[in-house]
Amino acid sequence: MSTTDPFALLRAAAVVQRLDDELTVHPGDRQRERTYLVHRAALADRLVPVLAEVEGAATSEQDAEDTARRLLEHDRAHGAGRGPVPAADVRWDTDARGYVRQEHAAAALDEHDQEHVRG
Known part of the structure; x- marks a missing residue:
């Protein structure tokens, strides 16, 4: 399934709203x-190519960058993060969206593992 699959995006939007x-x-x-x-x-990052068609690339790119920076700043301030490369690593200074992808992948893996424990 594509990360821009409409049903996957709708499910992700519902999760964000919840x-x-x-x-x-x-x-x-x-x-x-x-x-x-x-x-x-992660949702903002995935929506960039979809929203670029209706609102222009600059708007969706800016939203993705802003929300990525919020996560990065939060994790740096609180020493949080689950991925292999810590938030404090300087590589994220120029690739905040890459940090989001790393952290979302780690979160998805954690959620998958938790479902197997419950299941």
Whole structure:
């Protein structure tokens, strides 16, 4: 399945909305905030080619970059991150969206592993 598959994007958007709703109920929960930021930044990154067709590439690229920076700054401030290359690594200074991809892949793997434990 493509990362720009409409159904996959719709499911990802629903996850982001649910996480945003949870943050409203549990403000200040850093783990929930990080989970939201990972999923929100990954969705913005995946939407770039799709939204470029309707709103222009600059707008969707800027949103993806801004949300990636928010996640990177959050992880640097809190020493968070699950991927193999830490947030503090200087390579992310010029590739925040690459950091998002790393962290989203790690989150997806964690979620997959948790489902096997429950299943």
